[in-house]
Amino acid sequence: xxxxIAVLSGFLLAPFAPVIHRALGRFSGxxxxxxxxxxxxxxxxxxxxxxxxxxxxxxxxxxxGANLDLRLDGLSLLMxxxxxxxxxxxxxxxxxxxxxxxxxxxxxxxxxxxMGSMLGVVLADNLIVLFVFWELTSVxxxxxxxxxxxxxxxxxxxxxxxxxxxxxxxxxxxGALLLGSAxxxxxxxxxxxxxxxxxxxxLYVPIVLLLVFGAFTKSAQFPFHFWLPSAMAAPTPVSAYxxxxxxxxxxxxxxxxxxxxxxxxxxxxxxxxxxxAATMVVGAWLAFRQTVMKLILAYSTVxxxxxxxxxxGVGTTYAVEAAMVFLLAHAFYKGALFMVAGAIDHETGEKDxxxxxGLRRSMPLLxxxxxxxxxxxxxxxPLFGFIAKELTIKAALPDAGVGREGYALAGVVVVxxxxxxxxxxxxxVAPFFGVKRETKREAHEPPASLLLGPGVLALLGLxxxxxxxxxxxxxxEPAASAALGGPAQPQVALWxxxxxALALSAGALALGVALFRGQWAIxxxxxxxxxxxxxxxxxxxxxxxxxxxxxFADAQTxxxxxxxxxxxxxxxxxxxxxxxxxxFVLRRPLDALPDIGDARPYxxxxxxxxxxxxxxxxxxxxxxxxIAGLGLVGYGIAIMFVLFGxxxxxxxxxxxxxxxxxxxxxxxxxxxDFRSFSTRPQKVRDVLVALAGGAAMAGLVLVVADHxxxxxxxxYYAANSYGLAHGRxxxxxxxxxxxxxxxxGEIVVLVVAAVGVxxxxxxxxxxxxxxxxxxxxxxxx
Amino acid sequence: xxxxxxxxxxxxxxxLLLVFSIVVMLQGHNKPGGGFIGGLIGAAGxxxxxxxxxxxxxxxxxxxxxxxxxALGLAFALVAGSLALASGQPFLSxxxxxxxxxxxxxxxxxxxxxxxxxxxxxxxxxxMTIVLSLLEENA
Numbered sequence: 001x002x003x004x005i006a007v008l009s010g011f012l013l014a015p016f017a018p019v020i021h022r023a024l025g026r027f028s029g030x031x032x033x034x035x036x037x038x039x040x041x042x043x044x045x046x047x048x049x050x051x052x053x054x055x056x057x058x059x060x061x062x063x064x065g066a067n068l069d070l071r072l073d074g075l076s077l078l079m080x081x082x083x084x085x086x087x088x089x090x091x092x093x094x095x096x097x098x099x100x101x102x103x104x105x106x107x108x109x110x111x112x113x114x115m116g117s118m119l120g121v122v123l124a125d126n127l128i129v130l131f132v133f134w135e136l137t138s139v140x141x142x143x144x145x146x147x148x149x150x151x152x153x154x155x156x157x158x159x160x161x162x163x164x165x166x167x168x169x170x171x172x173x174x175g176a177l178l179l180g181s182a183x184x185x186x187x188x189x190x191x192x193x194x195x196x197x198x199x200x201x202x203l204y205v206p207i208v209l210l211l212v213f214g215a216f217t218k219s220a221q222f223p224f225h226f227w228l229p230s231a232m233a234a235p236t237p238v239s240a241y242x243x244x245x246x247x248x249x250x251x252x253x254x255x256x257x258x259x260x261x262x263x264x265x266x267x268x269x270x271x272x273x274x275x276x277a278a279t280m281v282v283g284a285w286l287a288f289r290q291t292v293m294k295l296i297l298a299y300s301t302v303x304x305x306x307x308x309x310x311x312x313g314v315g316t317t318y319a320v321e322a323a324m325v326f327l328l329a330h331a332f333y334k335g336a337l338f339m340v341a342g343a344i345d346h347e348t349g350e351k352d353x354x355x356x357x358g359l360r361r362s363m364p365l366l367x368x369x370x371x372x373x374x375x376x377x378x379x380x381x382p383l384f385g386f387i388a389k390e391l392t393i394k395a396a397l398p399d400a401g402v403g404r405e406g407y408a409l410a411g412v413v414v415v416x417x418x419x420x421x422x423x424x425x426x427x428x429v430a431p432f433f434g435v436k437r438e439t440k441r442e443a444h445e446p447p448a449s450l451l452l453g454p455g456v457l458a459l460l461g462l463x464x465x466x467x468x469x470x471x472x473x474x475x476x477e478p479a480a481s482a483a484l485g486g487p488a489q490p491q492v493a494l495w496x497x498x499x500x501a502l503a504l505s506a507g508a509l510a511l512g513v514a515l516f517r518g519q520w521a522i523x524x525x526x527x528x529x530x531x532x533x534x535x536x537x538x539x540x541x542x543x544x545x546x547x548x549x550x551x552f553a554d555a556q557t558x559x560x561x562x563x564x565x566x567x568x569x570x571x572x573x574x575x576x577x578x579x580x581x582x583x584f585v586l587r588r589p590l591d592a593l594p595d596i597g598d599a600r601p602y603x604x605x606x607x608x609x610x611x612x613x614x615x616x617x618x619x620x621x622x623x624x625x626x627i628a629g630l631g632l633v634g635y636g637i638a639i640m641f642v643l644f645g646x647x648x649x650x651x652x653x654x655x656x657x658x659x660x661x662x663x664x665x666x667x668x669x670x671x672x673d674f675r676s677f678s679t680r681p682q683k684v685r686d687v688l689v690a691l692a693g694g695a696a697m698a699g700l701v702l703v704v705a706d707h708x709x710x711x712x713x714x715x716y717y718a719a720n721s722y723g724l725a726h727g728r729x730x731x732x733x734x735x736x737x738x739x740x741x742x743x744x745g746e747i748v749v750l751v752v753a754a755v756g757v758x759x760x761x762x763x764x765x766x767x768x769x770x771x772x773x774x775x776x777x778x779x780x781x
Numbered sequence: 782x783x784x785x786x787x788x789x790x791x792x793x794x795x796x797l798l799l800v801f802s803i804v805v806m807l808q809g810h811n812k813p814g815g816g817f818i819g820g821l822i823g824a825a826g827x828x829x830x831x832x833x834x835x836x837x838x839x840x841x842x843x844x845x846x847x848x849x850x851x852a853l854g855l856a857f858a859l860v861a862g863s864l865a866l867a868s869g870q871p872f873l874s875x876x877x878x879x880x881x882x883x884x885x886x887x888x889x890x891x892x893x894x895x896x897x898x899x900x901x902x903x904x905x906x907x908x909m910t911i912v913l914s915l916l917e918e919n920a
Contacts (some may be wrong), residue, residue: 647813652821655818656821659828659908662832663912666915725875726889726891727810729811729815732810732814732815735816736810736815736816736894736897741873744858747855747858747899747903747904750903751851751907757910757914758910761915761918762914
């Protein structure tokens with residue numbers, strides 16, 4: 001139960017977050033942070049016991065092979081600890097950052113939901129459960145990005161993130177189902193036992209393509225990276241949490257999780273290595289071009305995610321270890337830098353790096369956190385980022401598992417790292433040094449709530465490097481061995497001796513400092529070349545694709561939903577006539593007219609009555625007469641039901657007919673006079689369609705009468721109506737018991753329809769005055 | 782419509798129709814009827830009232846906001862279904878208890894009846910929303 005409660009606790013607390021906030025005011029963030037903090041402690045405690053793997057299974061939908069299987073192993077532990085630990089810092093930070101915001105309580109609720117979803121993703125041991133939580137992270141991310149929903153840009157960005165990651169989610173679902181059927185197993189931890197079956201089942205390629213696609217969209221890999229910078233429309237606590245340290249790592253988590261089952265093939269390694277490398281360098285360059293702090297950080301996050309994916313793609317033991325170390329290091333420094341950038345914005349009102357400088361005097365503590373985190377990102381010893389960078393370079397270099405292309409890969413890593421150094425200095429160091437600049441608000445040290453998160457994370461980046469045995473290895477080693485499906489011994493140490501990787505790391509640092517100094521000159525030179533690239537970038541493709549989709553929806557709506565009742569009727573009956581007619585021509589079900597027995601005189605009389613009603617409706621010269629004619633048809637059919645032993649149907653028909661007459665009278669009352677707009681050919685056409693429609697329906701009825709349907713289901717209902725459901729009226733028993741779910745769906749549809757009618761009648765701006773004069777709502781008496 | 786005959790008739794017809802609608806709803810499990818038909822009959826009664834006295838008077842006579850009526854109906858149906866969940870059976874399974882009823886002997890009461898009451902309310906709420914919206918448009 002422990003893991004299940006851990007996953008659900010966020011969802012359970014979420015509805016109460018606004019209440020807690022209302023009760024506690026400015027200290028609410030600190031209190032809510034207690035939940036994630038204790039969850040982080042819980043995970044560490046659980047992992048510390050015994051073999052460090054906790055497994056739970058709860059029945060959920062056993063018939064569908066979807067059980068709530070949860071599992072905490074090394075990889076889950078790394079992710080879950082990050083999610084809960086950074087989450088605790090984020091709640092405190094959000095309380096300070098959004099202090100006084102009208103909807104602070106609401107963002108706590110969204111963040112709690114997100115945390116629960118994310119824990120679900122990393123603790124799920126069942127493909128379906130993983131998918132469900134995966135989708136929940138997309139949904140809660142949508143709510144968080146669109147938090148400032150009055151802002152059109154925030155809404156657009158939220159939708160973009162939802163569509164891109166939602167598309168990926170569909171691919172994950174398809175991939176997970178294929179994988180589950182190929183392996184004959186939905187438990188993720190058992191998949192690697194079936195790796196041969198998966199590989200040889202013929203579905204390996206689609207499985208990999210679908211799952212990698214889904215993971216790439218979530219982890220913002222090129223060419224799906226564009227949603228992440230747009231997502232910066234979210235408040236900074238959200239960016240720091242979702243878009244640097246947790247949600248964007250869900251894709252990486254999935255790839256690492258599936259490596260034992262799917263990895264180690266040319267397809268897998270090639271896809272991950274080269275898309276990862278492309279993302280790494282594209283992201284680094286785009287970060288280099290930016291001046292808005294959050295965008296620099298967003299693009300450099302894209303770059304870092306690419307680095308991790310590339311390392312997973314290289315796939316050697318060493319590279320997977322490097323990926324895990326890098327993941328942890330990045331979570332520390334990037335989370336800290338986002339919170340620093342947010343704090344600068346909060347205290348000075350400036351978001352652009354070119355508009356701030358010399359802030360160290362007015363905010364020394366924040367400057368300390370920013371510089372420490374930035375140096376870690378730049379890969380300066382003795383910080384954790386230095387270790388991560390050296391390991392990553394070494395992982396790319398030619399080795400037992402990497403061929404000569406390793407030199408090219410290492411080169412790309414070094415260039416990206418150098419660009420990353422420049423970005424790190426620009427965001428984390430430059431604002432605090434140099435000439436003091438005038439800012440929108442007088443700069444001063446932010447409150448404790450804004451300092452705690454960045455401070456702790458920046459210090460962790462130092463501590464993990466100085467005391468790796470205490471702070472880094474216990475998390476990284478089990479994670480790497482889980483991702484490898486075998487033992488791992490990451491060499492988390494500051495000093496590995498003099499070697500090529502160390503030299504390249506130092507080279508990247510030096511190159512990065514040079515790039516930082518010449519940044520604006522280089523960007524200015526490159527601008528003419530990058531502008532045409534922007535025009536064909538994936539973000540434009542997304543916009544064009546979305547516009548095309550909406551355009552298509554618009555066009556086909558205009559054709560099909562003309563708003564003309566006659567046209568609807570024409571299309572509907574035309575299709576029926578064509579479809580039924582074609583079947584009659586092809587299958588000839590009615591070669592001989594079936595024997596329907598002798599008609600009794602009163603039955604013939606009734607039919608004649610109905611025919612007269614129909615004729616009268618068609619030729620009536622005013623609406624009331626037409627309605628009366630239609631009513632005659634309807635009541636005639638009701639009597640028919642009575643004659644043939646269907647009293648329930650007859651009762652319903654009478655009621656419906658009565659109300660229909662009332663409704664028609666009310667509607668027609670509003671219409672202009674009855675006039676004929678049809679030309680003669682149109683009338684002929686309409687008559688033909690009507691007659692053909694009638695003939696098709698009559699033919700269908702005859703076929704049904706002639707046909708002996710399978711009565712198994714009907715017989716079952718009739719036989720068990722009283723025994724099982726205690727009712728003698730089979731029709732009603734079917735409605736409220738045997739098929740109650742259908743009925744439930746139908747009454748929901750009815751209510752939705754009523755809401756629609758209400759909206760049409762009451763909310764139309766042209767009639768609003770009339771409606772309010774007629775009494776807006778009941779209940780006033 | 783300002784008709785004395787219609788108004789007078791409605792005064793007597795509406796209660797009759799409502800009682801009839803409830804009877805039809807309750808007897809539905811064993812004889813023709815049920816929540817859907819009962820709801821339609823009840824709605825027909827209120828529609829008659831609306832035409833005789835005008836939509837505003839009908840909204841007053843209904844006493845409850847129609848949105849509440851519809852929500853109540855859905856809630857009845859959902860609760861009826863969820864009771865089975867609470868007792869460990871699939872959603873919407875019928876549960877029955879026998880209640881001694883003086884003069885009638887044992888009367889069986891089950892969640893399908895609760896469900897049907899939900900249908901009854903939904904149908905009344907939906908039909909009356911449409912009818913009254915249209916009536917107010919004409920007013």
